[in-house]
Amino acid sequence: MSFTSSEFVLFMALCLAVLQIIQRPSVQMWLLIVFSYLFCLSFGFAGVLVITLTALVDFNVGRQIENSTSSVNRKRWLWAGLAVNLGLLCFFKYDNFVAANLNALLGPLGVRIPVLVQDLLLPVGLSYFTLAGISYILDIYYERGTSSKSIAEYLCYLLYFPKLVAGPIVRASELLPQFRREVQPTAQDFETGCAYLLVGCVKKLVIADQLAGHVGMIFAAPEQYNAFTLLQGVLGYTVQIYADFSGYSDMAIGCARLMGIKFPQNFLMPYSSLNIAEFWRRWHVTLSTWLRDYVFFPLEMGSRGIRNANIRVSRNLLVTMLVCGLWHGASWNFVLWGGLHGLALAIHQVYGAVFRRGMRPPKHSMFHPAALVSRGLTLSVVMAGWILFGTATPKVAFQYFGRLLTWNTSGIALGSAYILPLTALMIVAHLIVNKDRNLVEELPLYSVQKRVVTYASLLVALSTLVTSNAVPFVYVHF
Amino acid sequence: MISPELKQVILNTLGIDDWELTDATLAFEVPGWDSLNHINVLLAIEKHFNVQFKNVELLRLKNVGDLQRLLDSKL
Numbered sequence: 134m135s136f137t138s139s140e141f142v143l144f145m146a147l148c149l150a151v152l153q154i155i156q157r158p159s160v161q162m163w164l165l166i167v168f169s170y171l172f173c174l175s176f177g178f179a180g181v182l183v184i185t186l187t188a189l190v191d192f193n194v195g196r197q198i199e200n201s202t203s204s205v206n207r208k209r210w211l212w213a214g215l216a217v218n219l220g221l222l223c224f225f226k227y228d229n230f231v232a233a234n235l236n237a238l239l240g241p242l243g244v245r246i247p248v249l250v251q252d253l254l255l256p257v258g259l260s261y262f263t264l265a266g267i268s269y270i271l272d273i274y275y276e277r278g279t280s281s282k283s284i285a286e287y288l289c290y291l292l293y294f295p296k297l298v299a300g301p302i303v304r305a306s307e308l309l310p311q312f313r314r315e316v317q318p319t320a321q322d323f324e325t326g327c328a329y330l331l332v333g334c335v336k337k338l339v340i341a342d343q344l345a346g347h348v349g350m351i352f353a354a355p356e357q358y359n360a361f362t363l364l365q366g367v368l369g370y371t372v373q374i375y376a377d378f379s380g381y382s383d384m385a386i387g388c389a390r391l392m393g394i395k396f397p398q399n400f401l402m403p404y405s406s407l408n409i410a411e412f413w414r415r416w417h418v419t420l421s422t423w424l425r426d427y428v429f430f431p432l433e434m435g436s437r438g439i440r441n442a443n444i445r446v447s448r449n450l451l452v453t454m455l456v457c458g459l460w461h462g463a464s465w466n467f468v469l470w471g472g473l474h475g476l477a478l479a480i481h482q483v484y485g486a487v488f489r490r491g492m493r494p495p496k497h498s499m500f501h502p503a504a505l506v507s508r509g510l511t512l513s514v515v516m517a518g519w520i521l522f523g524t525a526t527p528k529v530a531f532q533y534f535g536r537l538l539t540w541n542t543s544g545i546a547l548g549s550a551y552i553l554p555l556t557a558l559m560i561v562a563h564l565i566v567n568k569d570r571n572l573v574e575e576l577p578l579y580s581v582q583k584r585v586v587t588y589a590s591l592l593v594a595l596s597t598l599v600t601s602n603a604v605p606f607v608y609v610h611f
Numbered sequence: 612m613i614s615p616e617l618k619q620v621i622l623n624t625l626g627i628d629d630w631e632l633t634d635a636t637l638a639f640e641v642p643g644w645d646s647l648n649h650i651n652v653l654l655a656i657e658k659h660f661n662v663q664f665k666n667v668e669l670l671r672l673k674n675v676g677d678l679q680r681l682l683d684s685k686l
Contacts, residue, residue, distance in 0.1 A: 275670045410647070425646045433650040434666040446647055482647055 134175040136384040137338060144172065149391055152316050161316045162289050165392075169292035176257035176298070183221060183256040184292060190217045191266040192287045195273045195280035207274060214270040222263045225255050230463030258297040260460060264423055265291060269305045271427055278306045286312060295388035299381055301399045302419040311394050318393035324577045329387030331591045332573055336380030338599045340555055344373040347549040352523045355533040359544040363537045367516050369552040370523045372559045375404065378417070383573070402568035404559065407507040409477040409514055415568070420457070429453045443486050447479035454478065461522075466530060470521040477514045613679050617656065621675075624648070624655040634676025660686065 134141050148168045152161055173180045194214035201207045223231075232246045239246070269287075272278035281287040290308050318326070351358055351366030358366070382399035389396045403415035413421045432449040439445040451472070458471020517534075524530040536544070566572070576584060613632045622630060625643040638644045644652060653669055656662075656678075662685040672678055 275667065277671060277673055410645075429646060430649070431666070431670065434669050437650065437654060437666075442651055445650075485647075 134172060136381065136388070137334060140175075144168070145388060145391070152392060156315055156317065158313065158315045159285075162285055162312055165294075165312075165316070166285060166289050166292060169289070169294040169297065172294035173257060173292065173297060177254075179254050180257035180259070183225070183259065184262055185288070187218065187221065187262060187266050188284070188288045188291045190214060191269055191291070192281060192284050194270055195287075198270065198273045199280045211270060211274045215267060218263050218266045218270075222259060225259055227459075227463045258299070261296070261298070261300050261302055262291050264302050264420075264460075265305070268302075268423060268427060272304070272306065278304075281305065281309055293389075293394075295385045295394075296396065299378075299385070300417075300419055301382055301385060301396050302423050303396055307397065308394070316392050316394070318391060321577050322390050322393045325574060326387045326390035326392075328573050328576045328588075329383045329390060331387075331588065331595070333380040333383030333385075333387060335591050335594050336376040336383065339594050341373045341377035341380060343551045343598070344369045344376075344549075344555060347547060347552060348373050348523075351547065352529075352533075353525070355524070355529060355536060357545050358536075359542050359546050360537050360540040361542075362545065362547045363533060365547070365549060365552045367520055367533075367537070368556045369549065370519050371404075371512075371516050372552075372555050374519060374523070375400070375559070398571065401571075402563055402566060404512060404515070405508065405563040405566075405568040406511050407504060409474065409481050409511055412511055412515060413474070413478070420460075424453050424457055428456050443483045446482050450478040450482065451475035465527050466521050466524060469527060469530070470518050473514070473518050473521060613675055616659075617679060617682060620656055620659045621652055624652045632675050634674065634679070636675040637673075638675075656682065662686065 134144065148164075151164055151168075155161060155164065170181060173184065191214060194210050194217075197210040198207050198214075201210065229248055232248045235244075235246045269278070269290075273280050281290070286309060287305075289312050290305055293308070296303055348366055348369040351362060352370065355363055355366070379400035386396045386398070397419055399418050401415040401418060403412055406412035406415055429449055432452060433445070436445050436449060439448075452475070454471040454475030455468060456471070457474070458467040458469070461467045461470070520533050520537075521527075521530045524533055535541075576587060579587075613634065613636075618632050621632065621641070621644075622628070625641065625648065627642055630641055632641070638649060638652075653664065657664060660682060662682065664681065664685070668681055672681065
């Protein structure tokens with residue numbers, strides 16, 4: 134059941150109506166669990182089983198860690214919890230990848246590794262609720278958070294349907310206190326929720342889906358197209374993936390806000406970043422902060438013996454981004470994508486240490502030539518990464534790079550009425566909008582006239598510019 | 612309460628002249644104290660006060676007040 138389907142609109146309306154009628158927090162929590170299970174079930178039974186198992190394990194591990202007085206026992210429970218979470222993730226997500234690579238390596242010796250689980254069985258939201266579970270266990274172990282006292286509460290946290298399929302990755306400490314209160318949205322919550330849903334729908338259905346057809350064709354067979362078409366392809370994918378995923382996140386935030394639940398922001402105008410480190414503070418924020426807290430920091434603490442800060446930080450950034458790449462999918466393309474970003478972050482770190490202490494963002498205007506060059510350079514690295522991210526195999530990606538960088542003019546010239554105008558729209562939006570403001574949150578504070586015009590414009594865009602082909606969300610596959 | 616000596620070590624490492632540090636201050640609220648600089652601040656404190664922190668102690672820190680209490684427990 135996709136956020137953009139008519140079934141989901143009915144499902145959401147029913148959920149809100151029932152929550153309005155029954156206002157006891159403990160009953161509301163069970164209702165949210167029932168609705169979340171129904172939502173989860175619409176993607177298949179595997180997800181229901183795996184998420185329930187994960188919830189039971191995490192809940193018990195959390196209690197055991199908190200109640201243990203011996204540090205050895207606490208560590209044992211921690212490792213047991215991590216093993217179950219990571220074990221399930223590896224079993225379902227990386228089984229094919231590991232088996233295929235081992236078979237390629239060991240095939241000449243006559244060894245054959247069987248594939249245990251096919252891709253089709255991947256439980257819905259596995260990558261997201263695994264990260265949520267790991268952060269819950271680690272926070273209790275590090276005494277940064279306390280364990281949940283009721284299995285219903287924890288199940289609700291892990292299952293909660295607006296974030297189940299593709300995040301945002303919300304920490305237990307942010308969500309559990311909200312579930313303990315009555316689910317009672319204010320009028321402003323309701324309007325903000327609707328605004329997020331409208332903006333998310335426009336990003337997804339009007340921008341991302343319009344681009345998906347042409348961009349998909351170019352990325353599937355780049356060897357057939359000339360360099361100008363390939364340039365349009367990467368520009369289009371850059372806009373599509375942002376509109377698709379930030380649109381999804383907006384809808385998730387909006388659904389939760391309709392119930393009075395606040396999610397953290399996931400996208401903060403990432404394409405206006407002045408450097409690659411800033412890009413990762415603005416792109417998929419809940420994932421990058423998760424990686425910072427649970428991968429990068431432990432790596433940094435563990436490698437304090439390396440006194441050369443540049444070597445230490447560069448190594449840890451590279452490892453963190455390789456993990457980030459692998460999290461996105463079991464393919465060498467994602468590993469290369471993570472490696473490219475890790476390398477770019479490492480270069481940025483060394484450059485900052487050698488040439489400019491602290492790498493503070495320049496205070497001058499966003500239209501200053503230095504700021505424009507910085508943005509252009511950052512965006513070029515990001516776009517190179519999207520070629521690796523969007524193609525099926527490294528070979529196809531390198532064909533893409535080869536034809537684009539040598540400006541090969543042979544091949545099909547594919548004309549798209551959408552790519553260049555939508556790219557221009559995205560660039561202008563990222564140049565003129567203050568990247569530290571959240572216009573959707575501010576919308577209910579504007580005058581009635583401004584709000585009516587804004588909502589009407591969004592509705593007109595939705596009713597006239599939506600493509601007839603429904604395209605699945607990109608990040609649902611991760 | 613953050614001691615003037617700890618405050619000075621933090622500000623020197625970050626290269627800033629002055630910034631108000633309270634028990635509740637979070638690292639990212641201080642200019643330049645980002646994820647890349649975090650360990651440099653902690654290493655500078657270890658060196659200046661001649662103390663050794665355990666990894667798990669550092670991962671438990673939530674704010675500057677926690678850091679001050681951890682340092683006090685080592686002195």
